[in-house]
Amino acid sequence: MNNKVSIVVPVYNAQSCIADTIMSVLEQSYTDYELLxxxxxxxxxxxxxxxxxxxxxxxxxxxxxxxxxxxARNTGIRHAEGRYIAFIDADDLWVPDKLFKQIRxxxxxxxxxxxxxxxxxxxxxxxLGKTVKVPGTISYxxxxxxxxxxxxxxxxxxxxxCKDDIFMPGVKSEDTATWWKVLKKTGVAYGLDESLxxxxxxxxxxxxxxxxxxxxxxxxxxxxxHLGVLYSLYCFCNWAVHAVARxx
Numbered sequence: 001m002n003n004k005v006s007i008v009v010p011v012y013n014a015q016s017c018i019a020d021t022i023m024s025v026l027e028q029s030y031t032d033y034e035l036l037x038x039x040x041x042x043x044x045x046x047x048x049x050x051x052x053x054x055x056x057x058x059x060x061x062x063x064x065x066x067x068x069x070x071x072a073r074n075t076g077i078r079h080a081e082g083r084y085i086a087f088i089d090a091d092d093l094w095v096p097d098k099l100f101k102q103i104r105x106x107x108x109x110x111x112x113x114x115x116x117x118x119x120x121x122x123x124x125x126x127x128l129g130k131t132v133k134v135p136g137t138i139s140y141x142x143x144x145x146x147x148x149x150x151x152x153x154x155x156x157x158x159x160x161x162c163k164d165d166i167f168m169p170g171v172k173s174e175d176t177a178t179w180w181k182v183l184k185k186t187g188v189a190y191g192l193d194e195s196l197x198x199x200x201x202x203x204x205x206x207x208x209x210x211x212x213x214x215x216x217x218x219x220x221x222x223x224x225x226h227l228g229v230l231y232s233l234y235c236f237c238n239w240a241v242h243a244v245a246r247x248x
Contacts (some may be wrong), residue, residue: 008076012040014090038072041049070174094151098196110159113189118197134191140183145238
């Protein structure tokens with residue numbers, strides 16, 4: 001049976017961190033994988049750094065699906081050959097047993113969609129001791145109120161889903177919109193409550209801009225999910241409480 005994991009990494013101007021991210025994949029105890037590095041027209045030395053790692057397991061792709069993280073991930077998804085598809089961002093890190101533990105967890109739960117806990121890290125990838133716990137399962141309605149699913153922890157079983165299910169839309173917070181879309185099909189996603197990923201908090205990243213995050217989640221409620229104003233406010237208030245709790 002094909003149990004290969006296709007790991008998709010969108011890369012844009014990540015020369016300072018992409019080597020560490022790649023190494024955290026190459027050091028996985030689970031070795032049946034392909035690493036798809038999708039260059040999103042980087043203007044720094046990211047390409048040169050990535051080229052040092054090219055092998056039968058590591059491939060560099062050029063983004064052909066529209067500039068941005070969604071397009072880059074979609075390019076990787078189109079090229080993916082594995083039974084499982086996982087994502088990691090170019091500045092994040094995995095612990096060595098991440099793939100092994102998550103695949104075993106998905107097999108035990110017959111899961112189509114899973115995610116794990118994670119730990120915040122500084123710009124050098126050093127864990128800060130602040131971990132995010134995740135629920136055992138989460139539904140679409142629950143996920144509207146709690147965006148605890150972190151992209152670099154997500155894995156899909158493509159024997160239970162098709163690629164159209166997981167292609168990401170061209171909207172801001174495209175990852176969250178995708179999780180909601182998949183949850184409408186799967187019913188639930190399964191959470192493995194272990195910190196298997198290090199989330200590097202880069203000071204200038206979009207996700208660190210709180211006002212922008214508020215605009216993005218509100219637009220997802222109203223324009224992508226077409227929720228009413230009152231229900232959007234209800235979900236937003238819950239989202240804000242959970243978002244603060246993850247960071248204190």
